[in-house]
Amino acid sequence: MKYIEEFQDPELARRLLDDIHATVTRPWALMEVCGGQTHTIIRHGIDQLLPEQIELIHGPGCPVCVTPLEVIDKALEIASRPEVIFCSFGDMLRVPGSGRDLFRVRSEGGDVRVVYSPLDALRIARQNPDREVVFFGIGFETTAPPNAMTVYQAKKLGIPNFSLLVSHVRVPPAIEAIMTSPSCRVQGFLAAGHVCSVMGMGEYPELAARHRVPIVVTGFEPLDILEGVRRAVLQLERGEHTVDNAYARAVRPEGNPAALAMLEDVFEVTDRAWRGIGVIPRSGWRLSARYRDFDAEHRFSVTDIATLEPAECRSGEVLQGLIKPHECEAFGTTCTPRNPLGATMVSSEGACAAYYLYRRLDIAAARKPETGTAPETAPETAPLEASPVV
Ligand code: SF4
Secondary structure, eight states, X not given: OTTTGGGSOHHHHHHXXXXXXXXXXXXXXXXXXXXXXXXXXXXXXXXXXXXXXXXXXXXXEOHHHHSOXXXXXXXXXXXXXXXXXXXXXXXXXXXXXXSOOXXXXXXXXXXXXXXXXXXXXXXXXXXXXXXXXXXXXXXXXXXXXXXXXXXXXXXXXXXXXXXXXXXXXXXXXXXXXXXXXXXOOOOEEEEEHHHHHHHOSXXXXXXXXXXXXXXXXXXXXXXXXXXXXXHHHHHHHHTOOOEEESOTTXXXXXXXXXXXXXXXXXXXXXXXXXXXXXXXEEEEEEEOGGGGXXXXXXXXXOTTOOOOOOTTOOHHHHHTTSSOGGGSTTBTTTXXXXXXSSXXXXXXXXXXXXXXXXXXXXXHHHHHHHHSOXXXXXXXXXXXXXXXXX
16 A cells, blocks of 8 residues: 555665664664554564664653543543533543543443544534533644634534533643653654644754754654664764654645644643643643633533542653553553553553553563563453544
8 A cells, every 4th residue: 555565665674774773883762752653663573673772762642641630530520411422532432530431431321422533523513402512632733633623613603512622732842841851861752743744843943952852753654663763863873963854755844834723723832731741831732712612621610620640550651751561560460451550551552552462472471480470461452443533
């Protein structure tokens, strides 16, 4: 298939790997920002093919994983109300809140529906004028424009029974938070190509210069990842730290002007809590004052719900790249895709789910003699299929 198979070519992958092996002279730690990139890396064993001096640290770029527990609890509270039709992408239904998830709410009689576009939720609102229809709007800069467009349409068409529970997050402030953390080991970034296809690359040069890190805009197929690594390592070996676009087939430096204009109209930047990490200044979007009537948090008075994360789950450390998923005691034992303790085990883009899907047999073999706490090896429920939440 064009644009997919041609970026999985084994011969080209071998040549890129040879180039990287010939370039690297000392240890480097790179972070791939996006969970989709993490899955490609683990699925194809790219981390195991790279020179041992190169460590890939898995970043926080899984929107389902970083949506804070208290936002999940707000969704559960709203979805439980008899007057509400609660619409969401499929990924979010199994994400555990404090005591249950959206599947449980549905089994208890809540009207929870999986949709494939926020505009589907708007159509449901028009078809059900006597019900309140809420769409769960989460994700990075990639999903924010269609969600913004939906609210814009709701206002323009006069659909008062529609609202958005919004928890959008932005990548550049997360990179800033990672680089200013005392425990940071990251020396270069593979930036998320789809985010840059919307936002462009304008926010990155200042970050690269101030923290002296190369930032390479990278795609999602195996050759994309290898080319991103190759370019980042080349810069590091030369002592350079610039922004480079290795995903030019999708990313223009200025981004998508129409999407940017929609974001500017409907949203405003706000501080946002990231699950397991905490509040990152200016790292999110909320509805601007012009569209506040469509904010589900205000409409259903759930703004004061606050929740503590379960202590057993170390997803915050996973999301910051401080530990690998299998270094969590619960991995594959008390935490599996069927019984997840944290969102990183639920989401199709979560790092814990990636290790569970593609590495659990190796991890079980390595763990058993030492600890006796081998991950389950029986067939398991796979994480939910990828949705448009990115
Ligand atoms: S394995 Fe489970 S408990 Fe451990 S960090 Fe991942 S999601 Fe949390």
